[in-house]
Amino acid sequence: MDINGRVWSEVTWNLVFTVIVIGFGSGFQHGYNTGVLNEIQNVTTTWIRNCEEPSSSIWENREVCDYTWMETTFIWAQIVSTFCLGGMMGRKYSLLFNNVFVLGGGALMFFSQWQQSYGMLIGGRFLIGIAAGIAAGITPMYLSEISPRSARGAIGTVYQLAITATILLSQILGLKSVMGTDELWPFLLAVTIIPGCVQLLSLPFCPDSPKHLYLDNDDSTRAKEALQWLRCRDNVSEDLQEYADEKDRETGLDETGQISTSDLLTKRKWRRPLIIAVMLMLAQQMSGINAIIFYSTDVFINAGLTQDTAQYATLGMGLANVLVTILSIAIVERFGRKTLLLAGLSGMLMCTAGLLMCLKLNQNADVDEQPSMVASLSVVMVVGFVAFFAIGPGPIPWFFVSELFTQRARPAANAVAVGVNWAANFLISWSFQPLSAWLGSNVFVMFAVLQVIFIVYIWRFVPETKDRTVLEILALFQ
Incomplete structure (x- = not known):
């Protein structure tokens, strides 16, 4: 509490x-x-x-x-x-x-x-x-x-x-x-x-971002006014001191201009945070969520549901996504980013295995057999997949990138990470159908393997950033 x-x-x-x-x-x-x-x-x-x-x-x-x-x-x-x-x-x-x-x-x-x-x-x-x-x-x-x-x-x-x-x-x-x-x-x-x-x-x-006003525009007066409006109090010295500490660090490192994309790629101090940011965006997109969302109706039909029933099951999946994302807002500051990322991906892995089992059972069923249990279980697996995604891998990468970088590096880092996110989105949405036609239900084995890779990477390399300043987070990499 x-x-x-x-x-x-x-x-x-x-x-x-x-x-x-x-x-x-x-x-x-x-x-x-x-x-x-x-x-x-x-x-x-x-x-x-x-x-x-x-x-x-x-x-x-x-x-x-x-x-x-x-x-x-x-x-x-x-x-x-x-x-x-x-x-x-x-x-x-x-x-x-x-x-x-x-x-x-x-x-x-x-x-x-x-x-x-x-x-x-x-x-x-x-x-x-x-x-x-x-x-x-x-x-x-x-x-x-x-x-x-x-x-x-x-x-x-x-x-x-x-x-x-x-x-x-x-x-x-x-x-x-x-x-x-x-x-x-x-x-x-x-x-x-x-x-x-x-x-x-x-x-x-x-107001505009007080951090942007203070660190990028060197306008401490407007930054203070913005903070006072947002916090609804006059004393915002703690926030301003955090900005000042970050500015002193950037000045000490001779970072007087915006950090470019080439700087992120070539300078060692930015390379590890950038790799983490990119990997989290890849984990968000390539763990199978877009394949589930874009083609959920087909997945349900393949598992034995009718066209009408599959459409409403897809709506139920969307509702679950919204509700669990609301839950994530309530718990992310209690359990932390890394914990929710690992819990979400682990749950997605279990649901992927369950969905693969459902699709295999449906393929082996007789034509006249009504696979009602398999169909119901497939809906549970897909909705569960989306729910675990919404706990951590869905929301956290969007703001985690901003937590890893100082003010001058943040725009370029976000641009690279979000660009990778959209490129992975494009790759999965275009490749899933031909891969599904070629591999059948075995296409979800590919997503299970990727989920295992992302779980191991996050467990081994991603730091916890909850309730830490940018300088405290960057110190973890040193």
């Missing part, structure tokens, strides 16, 4: 307001636009192949300008955009400017049906991908930098909560009984404009 009491005593209403505006306003673009096309794939693909494109000279091969193109442009836009804005404009103004891409992309997608232009639809997905990539690169840093040390993990988890909640929202709105129809899918894609407008109106009332 002492730990949780200390955590929540530091959380003020001003901080809650700022976290909601930043976390959910930006996380919406990441989560909602990741999940929304999965629900209307057949509807949009049919429309693309039948529409009359005014710029037909550009898009002559309609067979390739379909769902795969929309997913490709979205993911690659994210990879490229993660290296933009964070160090140039600061956290607050980067997110404000980012909504230009949100409004432009949402408008293009909305009007694409009216204009019968699938080029507009793909262009809109590209702009939304840029917005999602910038949000993923900046938001975890922003949340980490405004958080009191004792609540840094809980507040950092909010970004993952926003992603999971908006993926679930996209699944619900994408149902045919809601907005997943030939007439309403443009409105479904345009929903992304709403949080963009809300953030444009509300973020100006929030």
